[in-house]
Amino acid sequence: MEIKAIKTPIIKPGDDVIRVLLDSMKTHDMALHPGDIIVAGEKVVAIAQGRIVDLETIADEDVTEQARRIGGKYHIDPRKVKVIMDESEEILGGVDTVLLTKSYGLLLANAGIDSSNAGKSTNVILFPSNLWGTARQLRHALERASGVQPLGFMIIDSRVQPLKVGVIGGALAVSGFQPVEDIRGQKDIFGRVLLIKQIAVADDLSSAAEIMMREAAEQTPFVLIHDAPVTMVPDDQVKEDAMIMPMDECLFMNVFKNYTKDKILLPK
């Protein structure tokens, strides 16, 4: 498997990201082959879509009492809290300056809202709209424009890990390959089988891509993955909920909700 970052010019609202991607690959003598996967950082897709909100355009009367209360508690601009709430199905809680939200079916920090490189200081960048539809549309546009197929396409983001320092890459939406692979039948202990029954292929590849993108996200918003051991499939076989674990089945959710310092079962 080979993983290469793709340097591009800075992408602006209204840009055709596939055009920019292919021009940049040409400039750097990079070729696409059938089975290759293109990974896009969520931000560059969102910026091209114009998913930017100026908090100053939000009227005072549109900011609810609840948004003000949450903003005060977690030290976040209430207008930004309003935007986060608009982008979220649930807010699970928060720590200082960060809310943990369920948005687009995923667990995200601040609903994925970010304000770097968004122009004026009151601007925030939302997630790309219609993540799965966008991934599909970009993959098809890429196959058409390049004449190469099948290709895979994935939109990714950085995410925090439980009880570990630093962010890793995570898949937001996938097109053209199986995001989770079932390896049932592998011999293992009873409990262990439950845990490793499925491999989060898309998330593993997102982390591999993240390490190539990270230094200067704005100049290397795309990553090319060649020869990845994935199963290419038509989009009607890629389920949009394939990566989502229901809350009730989540090991962390089930354990952490009961956790308090004095409830540890085995303090030494």
Next chain:
Amino acid sequence: MEIKAIKTPIIKPGDDVIRVLLDSMKTHDMALHPGDIIVAGEKVVAIAQGRIVDLETIADEDVTEQARRIGGKYHIDPRKVKVIMDESEEILGGVDTVLLTKSYGLLLANAGIDSSNAGKSTNVILFPSNLWGTARQLRHALERASGVQPLGFMIIDSRVQPLKVGVIGGALAVSGFQPVEDIRGQKDIFGRVLLIKQIAVADDLSSAAEIMMREAAEQTPFVLIHDAPVTMVPDDQVKEDAMIMPMDECLFMNVFKNYTKDKILLPK
């Protein structure tokens, strides 16, 4: 960055894993270059160390009342619970057949104990002993035997993700390169800066390696990563606690401990 799985014969207790690794690389015409990272699955290292316990050798009187109670509650052999407890600093809780433990400073399922390919059905395989010391020792042995340096070495495992389906790779111990990289100075929103201040390089690489190892863990227990964008450093600069997030600072821990269905802030 290039990532390749290394096929080996089946590794048995007492085997010299570095000898097996280098012989296998030679067989498959694979070369090491300065700056390369070798990733080892934890299991192959543990098996070579003979870290196998036959549950039948555990006397009834050595299984505490607490181990029996936990085993009964979560449907785990109480003798196995005893071994898990011996390997853990804390048990945070569990779901059916799986305990979430803090072991070796890390958050693990069942203290990393596994029983596949362990011989008889009552055998379980523990984690490698002295994870960080073992990683260092294997790296030095590899540099000596190959004549190539500097090299990186990492021991990894599969791990579950919060609210996402499927396992990803995670780093257990690292030698020869910086496991977490600080990218302070990147322009971003206030909350966002807190989140992406540090990149979990070792975990990102572990996921990339996991996807190459996964199909037949026993035959491809090593992965070679070439040209990774990491910072090679002497081991005295690699801190053993660099990857560990204190419980009090963990976003998930802080949020999930308060979570119950009726406490969601924003149900729609």
